[in-house]
Amino acid sequence: MPELPEVEVVRRGLDKWVRTRTIESVQVLDPRSVRRHLDGALDFEQSLTGCTVSSVVRRGKFLWLGLDGLEIPAVLMAHLGMSGQLLVEQPEAPDEKHLKVRISLTERLDYPGELRFVDQRIFGGMFLSPLVPSPDGLPAGQGSSESAIPQAAAHIARDVLDPHRTAEDLYLALRKRSTDLKRAILDQGVISGVGNIYADEALWQAKLSGHRKTATIRRPEVQRLNDALIDVMTRALAAGGTSFDSLYVNVNGASGYFARSLNAYGREGKECLRCAQDGKVTLIRRDPFMGRSSYSCPVCQPRPRTSR
Template sequence: MPELPEVEVVRRGLDKWVRNRRIDAVEVLDPRSTRRHLDGPEDFQQTLTGCTVASVVRRGKFLWMELDGLDTPAALVAHLGMSGQLLIEESDAPDEKHLKVRLSLSDLADTPAELRFVDQRIFGGMFLSPLVPTADSKAGGAGSISAFIPQAASHIARDVLDPARSVEDLYLSLRKKTTQLKRAILDQEIISGVGNIYADEALWQAGLLGLRNTATIRRNEVSRLNDALIDVMTRALAAGGTSFDSLYVNVNGASGYFARSLNAYGREGKPCLRCLDNGRESLIRRDPFMGRSSYTCPVCQPRPRRQPRA
């Protein structure tokens, strides 16, 4: 599933090509992709038609477009799921095999005319959600100065790169829990935008093991982790995100290449690069974790003496 850097790459592409354009027509080719719009696909089409995209916003992995032209403030939420793609295309471009929703946009010189939602596995979708005030009266997310957020995303914590979030916020949130550190940073209500890949990368960079009990974590350790999360996300964003197959692409269909820079994730049996630089020998190990995997170095990410209950 795409994490913060991948979704931010998509947001920036949409901001360039879609913001300030009117939605002239909407076509739902597969109603399953609008199932979260409880009033049905016909209402989805009718409500969106004639609206203008005022801004494209992201918080964590959540992506939405604030709309002008509605009686009640609302946003078009795009949930990418496991395989969702938002692509900018010319109107005469062939339909993608798994095209689910097509938005025809107002004419703009030298700009593709359609926004297409493509989803192979149909875990994602698009829907309208009312805008509600943010709990802290600050901007809803990246790309907006408005202190509103879709109701569907209002439970999501501020993300790793949000300037309205502080390391003290993270420390206090972690200390309230008695759980494994990796589980905590994957909890989108504690800090949003982090998924399995970047959790492993940040924990490796901070020299902390995901099995660590959050109730015992110290401020200096949270500061290291916070710095690592910001650094990993920033570098991944600069590389266009992480793509292991053709499912994650930006709005122009290009893949990210941060996978080439991973230090822990997916490197089972390979030397730990930090240990190698320090003249030590250790191999990255893989352990099962919540139906997925965790990749760690047994030397520079020491195991805790006591492990919290899962």
């Protein structure tokens, strides 16, 4: 599932190609992709037609388009799910195999004329969400200066790269939980935007075990983890995100290449690069985790004794 860097790459593409343009028409090709729009596909099409995209905003993994022209203030939420893609295309380009929603935009010289939502597994979708006040009165997310937030995203915490969030905020949120550290940083109510891949990478970089109990975590350790989360996300963003298959692409259909820089995730049985620098041979370990996998170094990320 796309994590913060992948969604931010998409947000930046939409901000360049779609913001300030007016929606001329909407075609829902598969009603399942607008199932969260409770008034149905026809209302979805009619409500969006004539609206102008005023902003493209991200908070964690949540992405939305601000709209001018609606009677009741709302935004267009775009949930990518496991396989959703938002692509900008010229109208004459062949339809993608799993095209679900087509949004035609006003013409602009050399700009693609359509925004297409493509989704192979149909776990994602698009829908209108009303705006509510941001809980802390601050801008809702990246790409917005407004303190209004979509109701659908109001429950999630600020994300790793949010300038209005601090390491102290993370520390206080972790100490309110009674769980393992990795589970906690995957909790979007603690800090948003972190998924399985970047959790493993940040924990490795911070030399912390995901099995640590949040009740035992200390401020200096949280500062180290916070720094690692920011660094990992920033580097992944610069690389265009992480792509393991063709399902994650940016708005122009290109894949990210941060997978080439992973230090822990997916490296089971390979040498820990940090241990190797110290002349040690330590192999990255894979453990089952919530139906997925966790990757860590058994030497530089020692587990608490109770979880061995």
